[in-house]
Amino acid sequence: MTPRRGYRIFVQVAAAVASAVILAPFGWLLYASVVAQTDLLERPLRWWPSSLSLGRYAGILSGSEQLFRDALINSVVVATGTVAVSLLIGVLGGYALARLRFPFRRSTLFAFLITYMLPPISLIIPLYLLMSRFGLLDTKAGLVIVYCSLVTPFTLWTMSNFFGTLPVELEEAARVDGCSRLGALFRVILPLSRPGVVATGLFGFLLCWDEFLYALIFTSTSDAKTIPVAIAEFTGRNAVDFGLIAAAGVLAAVPPLLITMFFQRYLLDGLSSGAVKG
Amino acid sequence: MNKLWRGAATPSARLAYLLLLPAALVVFGVVLYPAGRALVISLYDVDSPFPGAYPWVGLRNYTAVLSDPRVWTAAGHTLYFTMTSTAAELVLGCGLALLLAAPLRFRWLFRSIVILPWALPTIVNGAMWRLILNAEYGVLNSVLTRLHLIDSYRSWLGTDPFLALNMVVLADVWKNTSLVAFFLLAGLSTIPRELYEAARVDGAGALLAFRRITLPLLVPTIAIVLVLRTIEAFKVFDIVYAMTGGGPANGTQTITFFTYLQAFSSQRFSVGAALAYLTVFTVLGLAIVYLRLLRQGELRAR
Numbered sequence: 001m002t003p004r005r006g007y008r009i010f011v012q013v014a015a016a017v018a019s020a021v022i023l024a025p026f027g028w029l030l031y032a033s034v035v036a037q038t039d040l041l042e043r044p045l046r047w048w049p050s051s052l053s054l055g056r057y058a059g060i061l062s063g064s065e066q067l068f069r070d071a072l073i074n075s076v077v078v079a080t081g082t083v084a085v086s087l088l089i090g091v092l093g094g095y096a097l098a099r100l101r102f103p104f105r106r107s108t109l110f111a112f113l114i115t116y117m118l119p120p121i122s123l124i125i126p127l128y129l130l131m132s133r134f135g136l137l138d139t140k141a142g143l144v145i146v147y148c149s150l151v152t153p154f155t156l157w158t159m160s161n162f163f164g165t166l167p168v169e170l171e172e173a174a175r176v177d178g179c180s181r182l183g184a185l186f187r188v189i190l191p192l193s194r195p196g197v198v199a200t201g202l203f204g205f206l207l208c209w210d211e212f213l214y215a216l217i218f219t220s221t222s223d224a225k226t227i228p229v230a231i232a233e234f235t236g237r238n239a240v241d242f243g244l245i246a247a248a249g250v251l252a253a254v255p256p257l258l259i260t261m262f263f264q265r266y267l268l269d270g271l272s273s274g275a276v277k278g
Numbered sequence: 279m280n281k282l283w284r285g286a287a288t289p290s291a292r293l294a295y296l297l298l299l300p301a302a303l304v305v306f307g308v309v310l311y312p313a314g315r316a317l318v319i320s321l322y323d324v325d326s327p328f329p330g331a332y333p334w335v336g337l338r339n340y341t342a343v344l345s346d347p348r349v350w351t352a353a354g355h356t357l358y359f360t361m362t363s364t365a366a367e368l369v370l371g372c373g374l375a376l377l378l379a380a381p382l383r384f385r386w387l388f389r390s391i392v393i394l395p396w397a398l399p400t401i402v403n404g405a406m407w408r409l410i411l412n413a414e415y416g417v418l419n420s421v422l423t424r425l426h427l428i429d430s431y432r433s434w435l436g437t438d439p440f441l442a443l444n445m446v447v448l449a450d451v452w453k454n455t456s457l458v459a460f461f462l463l464a465g466l467s468t469i470p471r472e473l474y475e476a477a478r479v480d481g482a483g484a485l486l487a488f489r490r491i492t493l494p495l496l497v498p499t500i501a502i503v504l505v506l507r508t509i510e511a512f513k514v515f516d517i518v519y520a521m522t523g524g525g526p527a528n529g530t531q532t533i534t535f536f537t538y539l540q541a542f543s544s545q546r547f548s549v550g551a552a553l554a555y556l557t558v559f560t561v562l563g564l565a566i567v568y569l570r571l572l573r574q575g576e577l578r579a580r
Contacts, residue, residue, distance in 0.1 A: 015380075015382050018392070019392075021452075022391055022392065022394060022452075023391060025407070025410060025452065026398075028406075028409075032409060045417060086304070089301045090301065092297040092298075093301040095297060096293070100294040102288075102291035102295065108298065115306075117509060117558075117561065117562065118309065118313065119512070119561065121537050121554050122313065122551075123313060123316065125312075125316055125319060125541050125547050125554065126315035126319060129315075130312065133329065148308070149307075149309055152304050153305060181293060212400065212401050213515050213516065217542060228400070231401050231402060231405050232404075232405070232516075235404075235405045235520060236520075242409050245409060249402040249406055252399055252402050253398050253402050256398070257397045257398070261390060261393075264393060
């Protein structure tokens with residue numbers, strides 16, 4: 001069958017072209033992070049680098065590029081803290097939404113989800129004024145509080161969906177054996193929910209890692225500045241130090257890229273179940 | 279006592295409220311109270327971050343915003359950005375989704391490649407494209423001159439506002455098409471294979487099958503993607519901040535960016551709050567209109 005073969009070849013070629021379009025900018029970013037500054041500033045560009053070095057990465061990680069290293073650490077701390085808090089909150093609330101009967105159950109979940117529709121810019125002005133009053137501006141704790149409000153609706157929703165897929169009988173058996181509801185949640189349900197917890201936590205981490213607007217407004221020094229803010233500032237101020245921007249960009253991209261590569265299945269399943277269920 | 283309130287007092291309901299309390303505190307404390315505050319602020323003339331007595335101005339901030347030509351220009355940029363990026367992402371995403379579902383030789387590899395842009399932080403994406411498009415040393419200029427597609431280096435982000443806006447759209451499409459593709463792939467996987475076999479038996483070609491089977495059955499997924507992407511695109515800020523800083527000649531200033539400048543550069547907090555509220559209503563309105571239109575389309579397709 002010739003048309004089928006033609007189709008196969010066409011699909012193969014199209015996939016190769018799409019991959020090239022996707023990978024080329026990444027390749028350039030990596031390349032710019034390791035070649036010498038003089039190569040980057042040559043016109044027209046040199047295709048074959050005169051030298052390669054990992055010096056910029058070493059500089060950032062060892063702390064001689066203080067700005068970026070502090071920002072990386074802040075990002076890790078803030079994202080991890082947020083995920084820990086909102087996972088705990090989401091597990092408790094998600095369990096209530098999935099298993100307990102109470103009036104306005106569906107509307108409660110909906111009320112949490114609708115907060116996602118509000119653009120952050122509409123909340124940011126009063127939040128700024130509030131945080132300045134409570135001394136939370138430019139602190140990691142302040143950012144964690146704000147990020148929890150972003151991530152918690154999401155953890156509530158996915159955890160309650162996940163608990164909903166587990167058979168009720170398991171829990172009932174535990175309760176017959178004398179477990180309280182919370183005991184059953186922590187001893188029986190939670191150990192079985194590891195995939196759901198992991199996927200939810202990772203998604204939350206990605207959300208925090210990517211967040212920019214709140215971090216830009218609420219942080220001002222290396223006490224709390226996160227990596228997107230540091231990169232944006234440096235890019236705006238120093239338009240020519242391509243290599244350092246590229247290296248910082250690569251470092252900022254490594255955690256989310258690794259997470260998505262390794263946990264592709266988890267994340268995509270979460271995504272697609274959300275998409276199909278609506 | 280009616281039935282509902284008796285339901286609220288059962289032990290299981292009480293436990294439920296207890297378990298949901300932390301979530302409610304965090305989310306509504308950080309969302310609901312500020313949302314209410316913003317409404318109040320928008321009715322006063324607040325011009326500093328310190329507490330104090332500010333004059334009541336009623337709806338004057340709103341009328342000021344609506345009669346400010348800069349707001350309408352920024353709204354135009356936002357609309358253009360939202361429409362072109364969402365349209366391009368849907369069309370390209372549909373193509374990518376079909377490829378992801380096709381019998382490819384290295385399917386797992388292709389999957390992993392397609393997901394990459396989605397994982398890239400938005401700010402890094404913006405910074406990366408800013409480097410690529412740089413007027414003097416950018417790699418795009420270099421490649422295009424080597425290929426003799428342009429005869430001299432061009433300033434992609436620096437001089438022509440409309441060109442710069444399109445470049446921001448390009449960077450956004452490059453990143454977000456991947457998410458759209460995976461959403462559509464999830465939708466594709468719900469379409470029964472038998473439909474295509476039946477169509478083939480009836481002598482329908484691939485294009486006809488796509489138009490008559492794939493597209494109509496994808497409508498619900500497309501609707502979700504459209505609503506989500508529109509809301510996201512309307513909020514666009516990060517990528518503009520990283521790529522152009524709103525320039526050149528304010529040509530890439532979007533509504534969120536303009537609000538940010540009003541509130542935090544000019545310290546006109548009340549004007550910013552009024553603008554933010556107008557944005558919220560527009561987004562909600564758009565979402566409702568979209569959903570209604572698409573539901574009608576879905577009914578007609580049946």
